[in-house]
Amino acid sequence: MKKIVAIAALAAAFAAPAALADHHGKKTFADIDADANGAITLTELQALKPEVTAEKFAKYDTDASGGLTEAEMEAWKAKKAAKAAQDGAKAE
Numbered sequence: 578m579k580k581i582v583a584i585a586a587l588a589a590a591f592a593a594p595a596a597l598a599d600h601h602g603k604k605t606f607a608d609i610d611a612d613a614n615g616a617i618t619l620t621e622l623q624a625l626k627p628e629v630t631a632e633k634f635a636k637y638d639t640d641a642s643g644g645l646t647e648a649e650m651e652a653w654k655a656k657k658a659a660k661a662a663q664d665g666a667k668a669e
C-alpha cells in the first residue's frame with residue numbers, strides 16, 4: 578500500500594510542469610485560456626474563480642471584446658496587488 582502511494586506522489590510530481598512552480602502555484606494566462614484563443618472569457622475565468630461576476634469582468638475588459646487579453650489580465654493583477662498593498666498598509 579505504501580509503495581502505491583509513493584508511486585502516485587512521484588507521478589503527480591512529474592505531471593506538474595516545472596513552469597508552474599515559478600508562479601507559486603498560481604495559474605498562468607495560458608492555463609486559464611482553456612481554448613487558447615488568446616483571450617480569457619468570463620466562463621474560462623469562472624472555471625478558476627467562480628466568484629468573478631460579469632460586472633467585475635466587464636470592468637477589466639477595457640475594450641469590451643468579451644475576452645480579457647493578457648494585458649488586461651496583467652492590469653487586473655496589478656490593480657489587485659496595489660489594493661492588497663494598500664490594505665496591508667492600513668492594517669499596520
Ligand SMILES: [Ca+2]
Pocket residue numbers: 610611612613614615616617618621
Ligand atoms: Ca479563450
